[in-house]
Amino acid sequence: ISYPDYLRLLPKAELHCHFIATMRPGMILELADRNGVVLPTRDIDSLLDSDNLQDFLTLFVTANDVLRTADDFADVAYQGVVDAVRDGNLRYREYFVNSQNSRRYLAYPDLVDGVIDGLRRAEREFGVGFRIVNAINRALSPEDAVAMVREMIDHPRDEVVGIGQDHLTEDGREAPGMWVEAYRLAEANGLRRTAHVAETLPADPESVLVAIDDLHVDRIDHGYRAADDPDVLARLVESQVPVACTPISTLVLSGWAPEPDHRIARLIRAGANVTLSTDDAVFFRTDLGREYVEGLGGMGFGPDVAKRVSLAGVEAAWCDEAQKARLR
Ligand code: ADE
Numbered sequence: 001i002s003y004p005d006y007l008r009l010l011p012k013a014e015l016h017c018h019f020i021a022t023m024r025p026g027m028i029l030e031l032a033d034r035n036g037v038v039l040p041t042r043d044i045d046s047l048l049d050s051d052n053l054q055d056f057l058t059l060f061v062t063a064n065d066v067l068r069t070a071d072d073f074a075d076v077a078y079q080g081v082v083d084a085v086r087d088g089n090l091r092y093r094e095y096f097v098n099s100q101n102s103r104r105y106l107a108y109p110d111l112v113d114g115v116i117d118g119l120r121r122a123e124r125e126f127g128v129g130f131r132i133v134n135a136i137n138r139a140l141s142p143e144d145a146v147a148m149v150r151e152m153i154d155h156p157r158d159e160v161v162g163i164g165q166d167h168l169t170e171d172g173r174e175a176p177g178m179w180v181e182a183y184r185l186a187e188a189n190g191l192r193r194t195a196h197v198a199e200t201l202p203a204d205p206e207s208v209l210v211a212i213d214d215l216h217v218d219r220i221d222h223g224y225r226a227a228d229d230p231d232v233l234a235r236l237v238e239s240q241v242p243v244a245c246t247p248i249s250t251l252v253l254s255g256w257a258p259e260p261d262h263r264i265a266r267l268i269r270a271g272a273n274v275t276l277s278t279d280d281a282v283f284f285r286t287d288l289g290r291e292y293v294e295g296l297g298g299m300g301f302g303p304d305v306a307k308r309v310s311l312a313g314v315e316a317a318w319c320d321e322a323q324k325a326r327l328r
């Protein structure tokens with residue numbers, strides 16, 4: 001078996017996956033028609049054409065807007081699993097949903113019930129486990145984030161296990177510490193916590209430490225800039241907080257091609273607890289297999305590291321022990 005085939009077939013757990021970006025391009029058009037939403041263009045290539053975080057986030061909002069009902073969410077959830085099983089032998093996935101973005105159309109409990117319906121159906125057919133993480137839209141206010149967490153507490157679901165983040169370019173305007181109240185409320189109510197930090201320039205490497213020390217995260221999304229600061233890197237390694245890295249998304253958004261000096265490669269060589277994910281599979285035209293083949297392979301890592309990274313995804317998952325045992 002060739003190394004690329006080995007990497008594609010390796011069973012995988014994915015932890016950093018935005019639900020909206022698992023939606024097939026054809027489905028964006030189909031749901032737009034179903035719900036009478038006018039898209040900026042019906043040409044898929046120009047719709048998906050984004051090579052910077054700002055354009056990408058515009059696309060993210062546009063795509064989000066075509067989903068209106070719980071059934072829409074269920075349909076997107078189901079087809080996303082079908083694709084990921086085919087492309088990268090997905091066995092378990094944690095999804096970032098974004099209840100704030102759909103609030104105008106759909107109440108929080110209806111949204112998550114739709115997602116759960118679709119993912120349960122896929123789980124029965126393909127055996128792919130899942131958990132759901134509600135992502136704070138960082139373009140909205142800290143108060144709005146607190147309201148989002150309160151909604152989660154008022155409508156608990158076994159499948160919804162924590163909070164994360166999305167939106168906003170890290171251009172220095174935002175400090176990760178501004179979300180501390182939402183994170184404290186989540187922590188006090190037994191919700192797990194992850195944060196998007198230090199994704200691209202000029203984000204501050206120190207934001208990794210703010211996430212660990214102030215937001216009390218049990219996971220970090222991206223975190224690449226830690227590789228540029230020896231003290232931050234040492235703390236990240238010492239903490240062993242899992243880092244959900246996304247090679248192809250950094251290639252598209254930051255122009256950082258997979259090579260041995262890539263920041264993710266430096267994190268791995270330093271001993272950080274790195275896992276691999278797609279971030280936004282359809283929008284970055286990637287899949288979990290490609291993250292391993294082009295990402296890890298391009299960074300020069302062999303099968304031992306690949307195996308270790310894929311298992312790190314299982315260990316860092318927010319599911320129960322019985323499910324982890326099945327995934328190991
Ligand atoms: N929303 C979805 N993916 C994102 C990313 N990588 N950075 C910021 N916001 C996002």
Ligand code: ZN
Binds near residue numbers: 018196
């Ligand atoms: Zn992300």
